[in-house]
Structures are given as structure tokens and as C-alpha cells.
Amino acid sequence: MKRRDFIYLSGLGAGALMLPGLPSLGNPIDQSAALESVDVRIKKELADAALNAARAKGASYADVRIGRYLNQAIITRENRVLNVGSGESYGVGIRVLANGCWGFAATNDMTKEGMAKTAAKAVAVAKANAKIGGKPVELAPQKGYGEVSWKTPIEKNAFEVPIKEKVDLLLNANGIAMGAGASFVNSILFAVNEQKYFASTDGSYIDQDVHRIYPTFTISKVNQELGSFESIRGSSSPKGLGYEYLNASEAEKVPGIVTRYKNRYDLLEDVKQMSRVATEKVTSKSVEPGKYDLVLDPSHLWLTIHESVGHPTELDRVLGYEANYAGTSFLTLDKWRSKTFKFGSEHVNIVGDKLQYGSLGAVGYDDEGVKCGKWDIIKDGILVNYQAIRDQAHIIGLKESQGCCYAQSWSDVQFQRMPNVSLQPGKTPLSVDDMIKNVEKGVYIIGDGSFSIDQQRYNFQFGGQMFYEIKEGKIVGMLNDVAYQANTQEFWNSCAAVCDERDYRMGGSFNDGKGQPSQSSAVSHGASTTLFKGVNVINTKRKIG
Template identity: 65%
Template sequence: MERRDFIKLSSAGMGTLMLPVSGVAISADQLLDKPMDVTYKKKLADIALNAAKAKGATYADARIGRYLNQFVTTRETRVDSITNTESAGIGVRVIANGTWGFASTSNMTPDSVAKAAEQAVAVAMANSKFQTTPVQLAPVKGVGEVSWQTPIKKNAMKVPIQDKVDLLLSVNDAAMQNGASFISSRLFLVNEQKYFASTDGSYIDQDIHRLWAPFTATAVGEDGFKQRSALGNPVGMGYEYLDGLEKDKVRVQGANVGYHNSYDMVEDAAAAGKQLQAKLKAKSVEPGKYDLVLDPAHLMLTIHESVGHPLELDRVLGYEANYAGTSFATLDKWKSGDFQYGSDIVNLYADKNQPNTLGNVGYDDEGVKTKEWDLIKDGILVNYQATRDQVHMLGQKESHGCSYAQSWRDVQFQRMSNVSLRPNEKDLSADDVIKDVEKGIYIAGRGSYSIDQQRYNFQFGGQLFYEIKDGKIVDQIEDVAYQSNTQEFWNSCSQLAGKSDYRVGGSFFDGKGQPSQVSAVSHGCPTTRFDNINVINTARNV
């Protein structure tokens, strides 16, 4: 079949990828159908809220959602699949007898919506027999009728499929022409059209867009194979991230290309092909202690696993345990007021208002206006991430605004906010961070990782590794992974680059909960140095 015919005929076959997405198959044109009128959304929401109150709910919220996805996947010179899906419906959450209840429906008629609200109350009433402590919500003042939209410049859903396929196949060609033996490339586009209403008096309409363009290239040599994944970031932006409208790119040490607000995917793929050939010839690392200089495209994952997850309050309290464990950062450490999570230059904060990030929204899924707050201040643990029904456990009166549900049919719960490392107040470059390193390793890109059930002991790999000698990057090396524990690692942080080097990476499909849900979250940081870290050789497993 010719490529153009495939593009015209392809539908929502998901056989090539097990994607965490639900919905019905639609055409690419249907992705652009006009959203439900906001007046009708308000009418349905009021029906749900009034029906819940009539049945005895003391609080209720309704989320009307239309979730759109387009996933394009390619392999070398062919298109593997083009997936377009839509999922729409309403979820109603209530408190009755001091207990949560939830129900949902995809039938958006007044009668069906009212019945869902009544069912949510019935669920709460049934559950209340087992509730020992009533739900306690932090107050939220209703905001009336408001709207928020991801500030995109070019709606990726409107870009023709042909253009997207041409881009991905150009990426594949660039990698193959420069040394890759195989490559798969993908484009993930998400549009969440979400309407939230509550008995607090909020009616919030949000239009959220996210984009991710990953690839994985492989080169085969005489002694085996090597892989390198894309170094671009998943973003809360439109297609301007990929087509060069935002020309804001920073080169880092000649080792890779770091991206602020644009991504030259073809250039990255060409570099990947060349770097794969170098990886096949690179010497294997000698195990031992090294000073590590970590690029933001790598450090973002370490932040995600060793800071973002362990400071989710539900993990700290043990409410979240089966899916990837609890947390070592228990309340007694926070209450002491002097728990040294990191060195005194380590300042980590949560902020869902960071522009172009995956977690950037105006309001969370409880109608709480998003904000910024400190988690680690001058190395000391000062706060967690919590929702309306959790913050009273910290003696706080205001939700942090980090509630999220992956769809209208899922109940919202505490999810990680954007968690980031503040850059140096001095605008130091990556060169400045490297210049005093006598024996070290520079690491770029996220690789394999492992962390224990308390988010404490861990091991991280990467994509690219370069030896540092006497303040200079020298040879490319291979088979690197570092081991540490969260407190030891962050206390070894000795230098940070400044604002001009600060970049944001992220996780597009971050899993949590049972039944499991995915969310998207970003992590920003500058190039950062960590001293005297144990490095093992993964080929020798030492």
C-alpha cells in the first residue's frame, strides 16, 4: 500500500503499541469537531450538583470531559499506525455521610447525568458504614465562570497527518543516514477539554494540549548493539515546538543539544546516528567514585523518582503503597524542621503554572487554582504535595492544587505536580559547572533506572556518557550507571548552572494508583554537579 493511501485509510488500530489510552476510534477530522457548548455543559453540571444535593450530598463536583488523542508511529521507511481516539462523558464525585462517592456516565442526557449523581450518593452512603473519620475538605472559594487554555501558537491537531508522517520519516532517514541500523519514531498528541463545576460555586472550562515526539535508534556492531533515544522534551505546547516557530535552542558541551522551547527532531536523530557509532567503539567505564555532571535531560528523571514521588503525601501516609511503594520522607522528618534532604544549595519546588510544561493548568481537578510552593528549601524538607482532603493532616488550610484524573470516568486523586530544581542565582554555564571537576562523568538523557519501595536506594543509567578530566569533557564512554540513596545523593550536590541553562523534561505517561491512572508531569533543572558518587559498569555488573 502506498504511504498516502495508508494515511487516508488508517484508523485506531493499537496493536503495535500498548498505549494507556481509551476511547472510540474517530477520524483525524473528527478531532477538530466543535466542543460541547459551554452553556450546555453548565446545564448538565447543575443537574448533577442539584441531584446530588437532593439525595443528601453535602458536597458535589462534576467533571465533563472530552479527551482526544492522536498517536502516529513509524519504523524506518514505513508507517506502523495512526491512532485517533475520542472519549467523552461526565464523572460526579460527592461527599455524603462524611464519605466519598463517585459515579460516571458517557450518556450525556439530563436524566442519565442525574442518575449518575444519585448513584454517586448511594455509593457514598454505602461506604460510610466503614468510614471511621469524616472527609475534611480545605475550603475553596468558588470562582464563578472562568476559562483557561494552554497558550499554544499552532494546534497540533490541525496539522495535516501527511506533514506529521513526513517529519517522522525524515527523522528516521536522518538517523539511518548517519549510522543507525534501525529506528522507530512516534508522535503523541493529547487534547483534554475539561469542564469542572462544584457546589462551591465554580464553573471552570479548560482546554489543555500536550505533545511528545520520541524516537529510539539502534546501531548494530560486531560485538552487539547500542541504542539512543530522543533528547527532546514532552511539552505543554502546540506544534510550534516541532516546526521551528520557537527558535530557542542551547547547545551543551557538544555532547548533545538541549532544547528550551523548540526541538529540531531531525537534527537530534542525525546526532543520534553518529553518537551510536561512537557508542559502539567507546571504552567501557572503570567502576569507582566519580563527580557527576548531569544534564537536565537526564536529571529530570532522578528528580521525578527521588523527589517527586516520595513527597506525594498519600505515599508518605501509606495510602499509596501497592503501586511503586510508599516513602522514606515520613511526617516525623518534616515535623522536625531540620531534616537535611539535600545540601544547602538544593531548592526544589512544585509549580503547575510553569509555562510549556506538561502539568501546566489553571485549575486542578478539584477546582483549586494552581500555584507554586517549596518542597525542599536550602536543603531542608519543608512541605509535601497534597489535595483538599489531605492538607489538614499537615495543619494547613489551603490545598496545593495537585488533584488529577486521567479521564471523566476516573475519580480524581493526588498526583505529582511539576517538581523542579531552582537554578543558581548566578548565571553559570554548563562549562562553569564542569571546570573544577578533576575526575568525573557527564551524563545526558534518561536511561534505565531502579528505585526501592521507599524511594530511597536507587540506580540510574542514561543515554550518553562522557569522561571529564581536569575540567574538560574528553572521551565518550559506555556502560555507566550510578548508585546512591536519595539523601546521600542530594547532599552531594555541589554546583548548579544558572537560569540560561535551565531546561524542562518530563514524563508523558506517569502511572500511579489502583486501578492505575496515568498523568503527565514536567521537571525543570539546570546542569548540576554531584560529588563522589558510586559508578558501576553495567556490562560487568560491578
């Protein structure tokens, strides 16, 4: 089953490489071809061919993932377009259990014969693995759902929007920044559509249409007199939404010292705002090291949650099965079994959630055909659960998987990946202004920056984008060169207050790396602005001489 021939839109290929942390675009494709879909009846026939072949070769279980992955990147700098490209990747991954072991094979030969041949190869791999020995795989029970579907609740497909309209928007944003005194500016719009079909011997045939979008920009401002420069990114977050994300009403704006956004975003207004902030930042004073109370905006806190909560509660890291991309986890099973391990203060309530509207990780079913949901990980500060998939569930006494299995493409085997992991809002009404009024000496941090964390996800350091000094309950000016250091347990136990749900927002990672060979996934982390008491702040300014 061949797709139409590719065309180049404007030097496709190199453009994707200019996006740090973003995947390659796949085979180039005309944008209009992205609007074509594969008939679900054809996908079911192909899946059945694979399942039947796997059974015939001796598989006790098999699942089939037919995936069509569409990507589009538009990259600009100042008054010119650097790259525009649309790409497609289309094929199937087949996973089987035979003789108690996993086997996997993938192909882009999208015929019934190709399916049968690839299924047979997966079974052969499983049987070869079984000769090595080891404990047989134990899968949590999973009922079949029959023929079902799920789609990201978008209002406007980003691939339907003319490329010229998107390019004009980005160049308009760049022009605003340059007109406001920026020395350099670049802007990017990245869109993803995953058309995923899952079928298994459990009796599920699941068709899903998943959309994500990420508009972003970076402004750099040079101070010739001081011989210094600063760069600052926009206030957007990647989202599991359509192009409607780029149309923010007043209700979606969170006012404050800078405007933040919920599930909609105003690119042009944000460029104006960040141009002003960049000018302010380049002349801001350097922080004095010491102990400070930290008021952390969700646009910053999402990354701290990701690294210090999300990754260490991945069960494969806890068990030592996974150590790539920064190690295993200090949250060993004995801490969970004790039922008393004090991960954080009583204000810390963290959940895993695969269904949250607008989140990057939102899907109806994971890549094992498990219906997704929500569960507690940290409850009133106590570690109560992890993130698990079907062959891990029995280890922590679960009767079913939590739906945390994902593969970045049809050609990669699915494995345990992070759901949306979020800090729940405070239950008592509390605004950001009211929180700041009670801080004598503090730093208000907005936006994520650099970070470092050890191989057990325990000792860490985080920077940010914008820093504001708080004295006697008031913001008195902008700071620079700020980072804070702590260990995970100490930090979360210093949590003294969380703003209520009115302030709740999500940040996220469009491409979170894990595994070897590495795979990336998209995940969001929600929070309201949160107060942490007495955290060690350092000055990161590099001194010469």
C-alpha cells in the first residue's frame, strides 16, 4: 500500500534537525496528502492477517499496531523562512508472546502477505529469546473492547491550515520582536498527527486519531554597553490540541506580572510581552545566594515535577530495568510497601492521568489496548503508587495495567512511558497575589530553564526563564542568574501551599527521551502556583578570572 510520491516544500529534512529534541519528519509528503486517511476496514483486514499468522506460528498472545505518523515543521528567523516541511511514516509493529517471551518485528510492507511474514518473524524472535531462559512474562488480564475509536477533541486540524497562513503568523511575530528592539528572534510551529490502529488477540480493534501542536519562539537581546545578552522563550506550552490553540480569548489568559495561558494561546501578544521582558532581563541584577521561599509558577514547576516525580515513579526505573536518560530511582519498593514514606508535605497530591483535556499524553487507550484513566501516585504527601504496564502490574499487586505503554512509532516496540503526572490544586481558595503577600524573602520563578538531576532522581538543580525578587510580601524587581538546589524529598516536604484550581495550568515536554535505542514521547504536567519554604538558591553567573 503505497502513499503518493513526496515533494519538497522548502528544503525539507535539515529543518527538523534544527529543532532541538524534536523528531525527524519522516518521508516528505505534500500537506494535502496528510488529510487523506486509511480506511479502517483495510486496517482491520491487515491486523487480522497478522494475528492469525501469529497464532498459527505458536503465539499465545499477539498485538498489532498500524501507525501513520504525520509531522510538520515551520521554522523562521527574523524576516525569512528557514524551512517548511511535512513528513509521513507509515507501517506496522507486531508484538507476540511465545514460550513465555516477547518477540517483536516491524515492516512497511502494508499487504496481508507482509503482515503474515512479519508476524512469523516476531514469533521466531520470541522463541529464540525463550532459549536464553528467565522468568516467563506475566500479563495482567485485559478484556477486549471490540471495535472502538478515540480522537483528540480538536476544533481545527492543523494540517488543514494553509502553510502560508502559518508562515505569515510566524513572520508577523518576528517583526513585532525586531520592532521592539530584539537583536535576534526565531519562531517555530510544529504539528503532529498520530493515526494509530491497535488490534490484539484479546479481541480489541482500536482506532485512534491523536493531535499535538507546539508554537514557540526565542528572543535574544544584546546589551552593547554591558557586553552581555539574554535570551527568553515564549509563554506557550505544547498541547494535545488542534490549531484552535492559537486563538486565545480573555478567559484563557491568566493575568499577573506576565500574562500566562491555559488551553489557548495568543502568539502575537506574547511576543510583545516577551520583548519587554527580554529588555528588562538584560539589565536585571544578579541574585544574592542564600535561603529563599520560592513561588513557582506552573510554567516552571512542570519540569521539576517531570524530573523529580514523573521519572522516579516509573516502575521500570524503580525495578532497575531501565537506567538510560539519567538512571534508576530512589523510590524503591520498600518505601512504597511501608505505606508511610513521606515523599512530601500534606499539600502534595500527585496523580497520573492519561485523559486530561489538552494534555500531550491524552489518549483513550494505550499501546497495549488498555483503556486509560487516572490514579493517585502521591496522596497527602505519602507514596501510594507507581506507573505500570501489563507485564509489571503483578509486581505491585495490581489486577490490571494503568495504561502507561507507548511506542514513538510503528517501528519501535512499546514500553513503559510516563502518563501526564500532575500536582493537584489546593482545596482552600488561594490566589498568587495572596500567596506572595505572605512571603518575606523570596523569588518568584516563571518559565522553565536548565536543570541537572542525579542518577537516582534525588539531588537536583533547576533554573528558569524569569525571576522576580519578593520582599515583605511585594515583588520589588527582576533578578537574574538564579537556580535552586535541593533533594527531591527535602524539596517536596518544604511545600507549604498550593494555589486553588483557578490558577491550574499545564506545561509539558513535546519530546521526552527514554530507553535504548532511545524513543521520545509527549507528556504534560499540571499544577497551580506553589510555595516552597527555605530552599537553597545559588548564583549561576559565570565569573572570569
